[in-house]
Amino acid sequence: MLRWLLRRVGQIIPTLLILSVLIFALQQLMPGDPAVIMAGEERGDPQVLAEIRAELMLDRPLWEQYLAWLGRVLVGDFGFSWRIRLPVAQLILDKLPVTLQLGVMAFIVAVVIGVPMGVISAVWRDRPADWAANGIALAGISTPNFWLGIMMILLFSVNLGWLPPSGYVPLSEDWRQSLATTIMPAIVLGTGVAGVLMRHTRAAMLSTLSQDYVRTARAKGVAPVWVILRHALRNALIPVVTLGTIELGRLLAGAVLTEQIFTIPGFGKLIVDAVFNRDYPVVQGVVLATALIFVLLSLLADLLYMAINPRLRAS
Amino acid sequence: MTEGRFQSPGWRAARRFTRHRLAMAGLVVIAIFVIAALLAPWIAPYDPIATSWSRIRKPPSELYWFGTDENGRDVFSRVLWGARASLMAGVISVFAAGCFGVPLGLLAGMAGGWVDGLVSRVADAMLSVPFLILAIALAAFLGPALENAMLAIAISATPIFVRLARGMALDAKGAEWVDASRAIGNPMFVTATRHVLPNILPPLLVQATLAIAEAIIAEASLSFLGLGQQPPNPSWGSMLNGAQRFLTQAPWMSIYPGLAIFLVVLAFNLVGDGLRDALDPRSEAR
Numbered sequence: 001m002l003r004w005l006l007r008r009v010g011q012i013i014p015t016l017l018i019l020s021v022l023i024f025a026l027q028q029l030m031p032g033d034p035a036v037i038m039a040g041e042e043r044g045d046p047q048v049l050a051e052i053r054a055e056l057m058l059d060r061p062l063w064e065q066y067l068a069w070l071g072r073v074l075v076g077d078f079g080f081s082w083r084i085r086l087p088v089a090q091l092i093l094d095k096l097p098v099t100l101q102l103g104v105m106a107f108i109v110a111v112v113i114g115v116p117m118g119v120i121s122a123v124w125r126d127r128p129a130d131w132a133a134n135g136i137a138l139a140g141i142s143t144p145n146f147w148l149g150i151m152m153i154l155l156f157s158v159n160l161g162w163l164p165p166s167g168y169v170p171l172s173e174d175w176r177q178s179l180a181t182t183i184m185p186a187i188v189l190g191t192g193v194a195g196v197l198m199r200h201t202r203a204a205m206l207s208t209l210s211q212d213y214v215r216t217a218r219a220k221g222v223a224p225v226w227v228i229l230r231h232a233l234r235n236a237l238i239p240v241v242t243l244g245t246i247e248l249g250r251l252l253a254g255a256v257l258t259e260q261i262f263t264i265p266g267f268g269k270l271i272v273d274a275v276f277n278r279d280y281p282v283v284q285g286v287v288l289a290t291a292l293i294f295v296l297l298s299l300l301a302d303l304l305y306m307a308i309n310p311r312l313r314a315s
Numbered sequence: 316m317t318e319g320r321f322q323s324p325g326w327r328a329a330r331r332f333t334r335h336r337l338a339m340a341g342l343v344v345i346a347i348f349v350i351a352a353l354l355a356p357w358i359a360p361y362d363p364i365a366t367s368w369s370r371i372r373k374p375p376s377e378l379y380w381f382g383t384d385e386n387g388r389d390v391f392s393r394v395l396w397g398a399r400a401s402l403m404a405g406v407i408s409v410f411a412a413g414c415f416g417v418p419l420g421l422l423a424g425m426a427g428g429w430v431d432g433l434v435s436r437v438a439d440a441m442l443s444v445p446f447l448i449l450a451i452a453l454a455a456f457l458g459p460a461l462e463n464a465m466l467a468i469a470i471s472a473t474p475i476f477v478r479l480a481r482g483m484a485l486d487a488k489g490a491e492w493v494d495a496s497r498a499i500g501n502p503m504f505v506t507a508t509r510h511v512l513p514n515i516l517p518p519l520l521v522q523a524t525l526a527i528a529e530a531i532i533a534e535a536s537l538s539f540l541g542l543g544q545q546p547p548n549p550s551w552g553s554m555l556n557g558a559q560r561f562l563t564q565a566p567w568m569s570i571y572p573g574l575a576i577f578l579v580v581l582a583f584n585l586v587g588d589g590l591r592d593a594l595d596p597r598s599e600a601r
Contacts, residue, residue, distance in 0.1 A: 298443075
């Protein structure tokens with residue numbers, strides 16, 4: 001187990017190193033001189049430009065710049081925002097809890113909709129219930145979530161007046177208000193993932209329902225509902241949990257536009273604002289942090305797979 | 316097997332596909348949008364860019380089917396023209412990603428060793444950033460323009476094709492017909508292009524169709540954020556961006572461009588699912 005874990009972590013390190021090179025290389029795509037962008041009003045002053053270049057090491061060879069940047073990133077220093085002069089790492093840590101709350105709520109929505117729908121469509125395969133569930137899943141996957149967000153605001157905020165159209169109240173301040181401001185974005189984010197989860201659950205259920213032990217349970221006279229829930233679903237959930245964990249990473253990407261629509265000051269809004277302000281260190285930092293979260297989630301998925309699959313635990 | 320004639324697997328797959336009713340419906344929807352995009356200059360009732368003071372934010376009517384926007388432009392005409400940006404971005408960026416990713420994946424799979432190690436690690440690294448975030452970051456650094464958004468989407472979609480082609484090449488490498496091709500002295504390049512590539516085309520086709528759906532959403536997202544098609548040129552994403560501010564006064568401005576994105580993406584997903592069912596030999600038994 002420990003050896004497996006060490007080998008798995010050993011695989012992650014080269015991936016992250018290459019990713020760091022790619023993220024560093026992003027800077028080179030940038031049109032224009034970063035020193036000029038940073039200098040702002042003082043861009044005409046050659047001395048200011050020279051100072052900025054020296055501070056950012058822009059006058060050094062690329063590989064030296066990269067090593068210095070990597071060295072700082074490794075100790076958690078993601079640089080400073082050009083716009084608001086705050087450490088990027090701190091900006092990310094400030095915004096992360098907001099997106100985390102949104103992500104957890106969206107994931108609950110996705111599981112509550114996706115898993116039962118997958119079970120229903122597998123049990124009633126090739127029947128109207130299956131077609132309906134498949135149709136809903138496909139619609140969920142095909143709807144651009146920013147449009148769904150706008151449509152929900154139109155219905156629930158503009159027409160019905162039930163929920164605030166935008167803004168965010170932290171959980172610690174007022175949990176009712178907090179839920180009211182995050183329920184729509186959570187549904188928007190969750191529906192797309194629900195479609196994916198439904199498809200995974202359906203496939204896994206179809207395969208467990210055709211297993212011998214399920215037939216044995218049926219033959220023994222176990223109630224059909226029990227066979228489905230205790231015997232088939234429990235085993236079908238093994239791959240679903242793994243794939244679901246990876247889907248959490250996709251929620252992060254979805255959060256970018258959803259937070260923009262509902263003006264929620266989270267991780268996604270951070271990268272969009274940084275893009276608008278041409279605040280490149282923040283963009284780089286967010287990409288790196290997302291990749292890190294994603295890689296850790298897939299590691300977690302593997303660990304969960306080991307933990308809930310008894311056949312793998314022994315080896 | 317009618318009349319005992321031999322039917323090639325390709326022919327049988329094509330027949331399965333044409334009998335897939337949902338996939339056919341998807342194909343029809345795509346055809347309608349392609350025609351709309353191609354014929355936009357002739358069928359759009361109004362100029363998509365010209366502004367007008369006398370018809371600002373008019374609700375849908377017989378004159379303006381989808382209403383007009385905050386600058387008095389006909390939303391229906393802009394949706395028709397917007398099909399160009401979306402379809403072009405979807406198809407061209409996925410085509411570019413395939414042209415770059417597939418040979419790279421084949422090379423990695425066939426060559427093995429350090430080439431494979433390097434290519435696979437780079438693909439892994441890129442896949443560890445969610446597609447949309449990678450595309451946004453690339454587009455941000457490249458600068459706002461439709462061409463840059465397409466390039467950003469193409470780069471972000473490339474690792475999927477690398478991984479797919481590599482996996483298929485690894486599978487094929489153990490096959491006897493590949494050994495045979497090498498045994499008669501074919502260089503690796505010939506084996507890869509003449510013998511391995513045709514065999515992996517079906518799954519690539521499925522992947523490409525589904526990738527187009529994703530690329531269209533990505534283009535709309537980038538344009539929504541102001542990183543794709545630049546105003547006043549019409550694109551569904553940028554139309555939604557402008558429309559959100561007038562949600563209370565002119566909801567039709569947000570409804571129709573989004574509906575267009577939804578329909579096209581749904582159509583490509585239907586065709587992709589249909590292709591997968593038709594091309595999967597395991598479904599032959601059904």
